[in-house]
Structures are given as C-alpha cells and as structure tokens.
Amino acid sequence: MIFKTTFISLLALTTSAYDELPKVCDDTYKCSYSGLGLVASKEDGAETYLPIIQNAAQIFEKHFGKKTGLTALTLGGSVPDTFKDALKKNGYTTIMPWLTPDQKSKLVASNIKKQIKAQQPSLPDATVDTIVAEQVEKLQKQGAVQSGDLEKGVLAHELAHMWFHHAYYPDSEPDGEPQYGSDAPDWLDELSAVLAENEAVTKGRLKALKKLAASGNFDAFWPLEEYFQMEHPLFRQVTKIREQASKSKESSSIMIKNLDDFDLGENVRNPADFYAQSRGFADYLMDKSGNPAIFHEIASHISDGHSMESWLAKNGKQHNIPTSITELEADWHTWMKSYYAS
Numbered sequence: 001m002i003f004k005t006t007f008i009s010l011l012a013l014t015t016s017a018y019d020e021l022p023k024v025c026d027d028t029y030k031c032s033y034s035g036l037g038l039v040a041s042k043e044d045g046a047e048t049y050l051p052i053i054q055n056a057a058q059i060f061e062k063h064f065g066k067k068t069g070l071t072a073l074t075l076g077g078s079v080p081d082t083f084k085d086a087l088k089k090n091g092y093t094t095i096m097p098w099l100t101p102d103q104k105s106k107l108v109a110s111n112i113k114k115q116i117k118a119q120q121p122s123l124p125d126a127t128v129d130t131i132v133a134e135q136v137e138k139l140q141k142q143g144a145v146q147s148g149d150l151e152k153g154v155l156a157h158e159l160a161h162m163w164f165h166h167a168y169y170p171d172s173e174p175d176g177e178p179q180y181g182s183d184a185p186d187w188l189d190e191l192s193a194v195l196a197e198n199e200a201v202t203k204g205r206l207k208a209l210k211k212l213a214a215s216g217n218f219d220a221f222w223p224l225e226e227y228f229q230m231e232h233p234l235f236r237q238v239t240k241i242r243e244q245a246s247k248s249k250e251s252s253s254i255m256i257k258n259l260d261d262f263d264l265g266e267n268v269r270n271p272a273d274f275y276a277q278s279r280g281f282a283d284y285l286m287d288k289s290g291n292p293a294i295f296h297e298i299a300s301h302i303s304d305g306h307s308m309e310s311w312l313a314k315n316g317k318q319h320n321i322p323t324s325i326t327e328l329e330a331d332w333h334t335w336m337k338s339y340y341a342s
Contacts, residue, residue, distance in 0.1 A: 024086045029074070036068060037092060040083075041075035045100070049073055049155070056156035056196045057163070063195050065296040066167040069093040071159065075100055077107075094162045098155060101147035109136050153201030160196035164189060168303040186232040188302060191278040192295070206340070208276040209283075213340035220269060221277045224329045228308045233271040280340075284332050287339065289319040 025031035029040035032047035036057050039046040057068045071094040072087045079087075079097050087095050099107065112132050116123065140147075146154050165172065165182035172183045182189050194205065212218055222230060286292050301311045309325055316323040322331050 024083075024090045024092075028080075028083065037071035037073075037094075039073045039075065043075070046075060049075070049098075052152045052155055053159065055198070056159050059156070059196050060160050060163050060192075063292055063295050064164070064167060064192065064299065065293050066163075068159075068163045069166060071096070071163075073098055073155075073159075076103060093166050094159065096159060096162060101151055105136055105140070108139055109133075112136070149198060149200035153198040156196045156198060157193045157201065160193040161189065164192035164299070168299050184299070184302060185228060185308070186230065186235070187227050187278060187281075188299060188308075190232065190275065191282050192299070194275055194278045195282055195295070202279070205276045205279040208273065209280045209336065210340045212276075213336045216337060218333050218336070220273045221280075222269060222274070224281075224332070225325050227277065227281075228325070233269065233274050280336055281332065283339065284335055285319075285321070288321050288331075288335070291319065294319060 023031075023033070025038065025040055029042060030044065030046055031038050031040045032050055034050045034054060036053055039049045039053070053071055053073060057071070060066070060068055070090075070092040072092045073096050074083070075098055077097050077099055079095060084095055109132050112135050113128060116128050116131060161182075164184070168184060169182045197205075212220060221227070282295070285294050285298075297315065298308070298311055301315075302308065312321065312323050312325065312328060315321075316328075322328040
C-alpha cells in the first residue's frame with residue numbers, strides 16, 4: 001500500500017490510451033476523463049484527481065510492466081449498483097470509491113455527533129458541536145483524515161492494490177474465506193501498493209528505515225521466512241471491525257481508522273513497520289538487480305503458483321541476489337545499513 005513525483009499537466013491527460021474512451025456518466029455525476037479512465041463526482045473538482053491516477057499508473061507500469069486498464073474513481077463513497085454495472089459493461093476493470101478530505105471530515109463529524117447524542121442526549125447543541133470539532137481536528141492531526149499530498153499518496157497506494165490484483169489475478173474471486181487483498185502473498189500485494197506512493201508518504205517509510213539502519217537492529221522487521229508467508233498484521237483486526245460495523249445500525253459503510261484504533265497487544269511488532277519493511281525490501285531488489293521492473297518477474301512466478309523461495313533458487317544469482325532466504329536475510333540487512341546510512 002516511494003518516489004519523488006512530478007505531476008503532469010491536465011492538458012497532457014487528454015490524449016487517450018484507447019481509440020475511443022467509453023463515456024458512461026449521465027446527469028447523476030460530473031465526470032472528467034483521461035486516457036486511463038474517469039473521475040466521477042456529484043460536486044465540482046473531479047478533474048483534480050486525474051493527475052494522481054495518471055502518475056500512479058506510470059509508476060505501476062514502470063515496476064510491473066503492465067497497463068492498468070480503465071479506472072473509474074468515484075468521489076463520495078459507495079458506488080450505486082447501476083453505475084457500477086455500466087462501468088463494468090464498458091470495460092472499466094478498476095472501480096474505486098473515494099471520499100475527499102472534506103467528505104471524510106463530514107462523515108467523521110456526523111458519526112461522532114451521533115455517538116455523543118446517544119450517550120449524553122441532554123448536552124446543548126453548542127457543546128456537542130465544540131466537542132465534535134475538537135475530535136475531528138484531533139483525527140486530522142493523527143492522519144486519520146489525510147489531505148494534500150498525503151491524500152494523493154494514499155490514493156495511489158489503494159489504486160495500486162487494485163491494479164496489481166487485476167494484472168496478476170484477473171480471474172480471482174472471493175471463495176468465502178476472508179483474505180487481505182489479491183490471491184498473492186500479502187507481502188507482495190503490499191509491496192505493489194507501497195511502490196506507487198508519492199514522496200509525501202514515502203518520507204515516513206524512509207524515516208523508519210533510516211532509524212533502523214542507524215541502530216543496526218532490525219528486530220522490528222519480520223524475518224523474511226515469516227514475511228514471505230504471513231498474513232498482513234492488521235488483517236484480522238480490520239476484518240473484525242468490519243463485521244462489527246456491519247451489525248451496527250448506526251455505522252457507515254466507510255471506515256476511517258488509524259493505528260491508534262487497533263489493539264496491538266504486547267510484545268508484537270508495529271504494523272506500520274510492515275509497510276516500511278515492504279519499502280525497504282523493494283528498494284533492495286531494485287538496487288541489487290539494477291532492474292526497476294524486477295517485480296513483474298517475481299509476481300509472474302508467484303502468480304503461476306510458485307514461491308519466493310523457488311524464485312530465489314532459480315533466478316537469484318542472475319540478478320545479483322542470494323539464492324536462499326537465509327543468505328538473503330543477511331545480505332539485505334547488510335545492504336540496509338549502507339543504503340540508508342545517509
């Protein structure tokens with residue numbers, strides 16, 4: 001779920017990657033189109049999201065060598081089934097509902113207000129409004145409601161998750177068993193998203209990596225043998241929260257959470273380090289191999305039913321990467337101490 005990015009102009013987006021871009025919007029949405037798809041909104045400002053999609057798609061293609069397909073970003077949350085069906089019928093493979101920062105803040109404020117009213121119905125409205133405003137501001141400062149460049153980086157992250165799924169597991173459908181993302185191992189799914197992030201989000205990943213490199217202690221990271229097979233460290237808790245929300249009459253279909261909302265228990269690794277580890281491992285693979293698109297080869301091998309361990313044994317040497325997980329772990333740690341030292 002990072003590189004310095006330069007957003008291309010909206011004018012450059014008018015050239016379509018398709019002979020004729022399917023136009024599916026009606027009076028319900030105000031739609032802005034680019035060569036990769038559309039942004040739909042009931043309010044003004046849809047066009048400002050087009051460069052984010054374009055830039056993230058370029059990064060995805062750079063690292064995975066695959067086109068993203070038609071993408072529809074719908075601002076305002078859930079997508080009506082009729083509109084979703086029309087998008088699918090017209091070849092849109094990625095349909096992403098998204099809340100703008102203002103929409104997230106209003107949703108958070110509404111939910112907080114309902115909770116306060118339920119718990120303390122006698123409170124004056126002015127007092128309730130003050131409490132709500134303070135709580136929303138607190139959440140904004142904690143990063144639960146991203147805006148500006150942080151929002152752009154998070155959106156790119158989430159889009160890359162979906163693009164990766166469609167690129168390597170296009171026929172994958174839920175089989176009743178809960179899972180984090182695509183049928184790929186969670187580390188690879190997460191790595192694909194972290195790679196698409198912009199400089200604003202990457203900055204936090206690199207800060208964690210530099211701190212660990214300076215200490216020379218990488219115990220905060222999962223051993224690679226575990227990392228290659230593990231479930232995303234937040235997956236079970238997110239699943240539980242979703243199940244609880246689905247049973248609540250007061251809940252919204254949109255969840256806005258940050259790490260402070262999760263019970264991490266004692267003596268466990270910080271889930272935020274799973275993202276930093278994915279960034280650090282991605283940087284290692286690119287630097288050692290000299291190939292920014294090495295992830296396509298790895299993802300293709302794994303999506304064919306093989307493992308990272310078998311990829312290393314078969315292909316590691318030709319990419320200047322150790323051929324066993326034990327050797328890989330040691331080499332990666334040594335590399336990080338040098339690479340992130342400056």
